[in-house]
Amino acid sequence: MAKVAIVGCGAMGSVYAGLMAHAGHEVYGITLWPDHAAAIQEKGLRVSGISGDKTVRLAAASTTTEGIGVCDLVIIATKAFDVKSAASDALPLIGPQTVVQTIQNGVGSPDAAAQILPADQMAVGVVGGYGASVPEPGHAHHNGFEVTWFGKYAGLSDEQLEGSADIWRSSGFKVALHDDVQSMVWKKLIMNVAFSGTSCATGLTIGQILGDANAWKVGRGCSEEAVAVCEAQGINLGIADPIAHVQSLGGKIPNARPSMLLDSLAGRRGEIDAINGAISRLGAKLGVPTPTNDVVVAIVKAKESLIHS
Template structure:
């Protein structure tokens, strides 16, 4: 049994927390949502979806890391824009043998965390095909868990890498370990850029985007631009057909609404800067045109300007 802290126990983090607790691990959930923490404390954490429907008690759920103490595994599962604050809050959870996993959409979050946390204890995580949401406080639902990948950030030992992966495997996740962290991250990112901004702009699910000629035209172009940016950096995706890879993963969770759309519907700002915005930013630096991502970013930011006025 491992002592695990999930810093960022939102939709995805709650799936991790619930299934790890169900497997017998000592799990602490830290979330920015007070009503979610209170519901978990009072009634337990319900996880429904492809993994079944079960309610588990966590060791604790709160809005701070106070009183948790040093853990075996710390998973930072916040939004990209909250990583720096989460890393600082996680310092009290880190001992000399603690493994830290950062799991965010887009690029750059591990570097942000490494400014605060010991880089030689860090692994980078990529997850996809979950389609996770929080239908109500204390309840997380997920449509799948197609991708659960990890790679070392810096000097993490092979033994620590395997031990941390075993926590996930024992909880029902199919884990793959990768040697090339950049290739691993970009395999996920080319899917994120296809569906995240497009879904937020249109309100469509992943399956609806794939089935709609106009929406897929936008999504595909966003992904193709991301592949071009990836190639300009000399990153080998190891995929014979990157767009087929995107279609295949997306097709496995047709009913899912990406987190960027869910955030918009809930009146929250999303991760457009870390996903489609990253393609625009890197494209400008590398001299790679990204006109479709540029427009999608502008549309989403226009929508978010209304959120800030509410």
């Protein structure tokens, strides 16, 4: 069994932690939410949803990485804007053989982490179709786990990449490994942009967005612009119909509320800059019009200004 630290044990990270601990791995959860850490320490971590309903004990849950020591696998599962801080906190967990997986929405996080972490020990992760949430401290729920993909960031060996993927597989995740990391990341991003900002702006679930003509017009427009930006960069998605791909993945978790909406409802900062905002920034740089994403970003930022004013 492996020693695993999950830096960013929020909704998604708690699903990873719970299923890995249930499989017998030695799992340490690090979260910015003191009440979540305290509840896990006191009662265990409950994971419910498509994987069943189970409560497991982690090796420890805390708000710091102190005292954990070197791990076999370090998963950085924070929000994109917390990656640099998390990477610095993770340094004491990393030995010569440690594999570090960065798993964030949007683009740019692996590059930010690589400024601090050993790039030749890094893998890039993409997950999707989970619909994860934290209904209460100490409890993570997920509606699915459709996508769990990894690829090398730089000089990671095949053996290390496979070994880190096996930890996930042994815990019940269906893992696919990709040689083309950019294509892998953008396959997920074209889905994120369709639902994340749209849900935050409207308050709708993924299924409601797909089922409402007005909402889907916004979501589809965001995704089509992302596909155009992707093509302008010369990235091959390898998907015959990208919009059908987005609809198919989204249709598998109709009751899910994307994390950006959940963050907004909880009064927390969301990842609009890393998701829809990335399309606007790259579009401006590449000369690709992105009017739908531009408006969605403006609406979400206006909402956030009220929350944080």
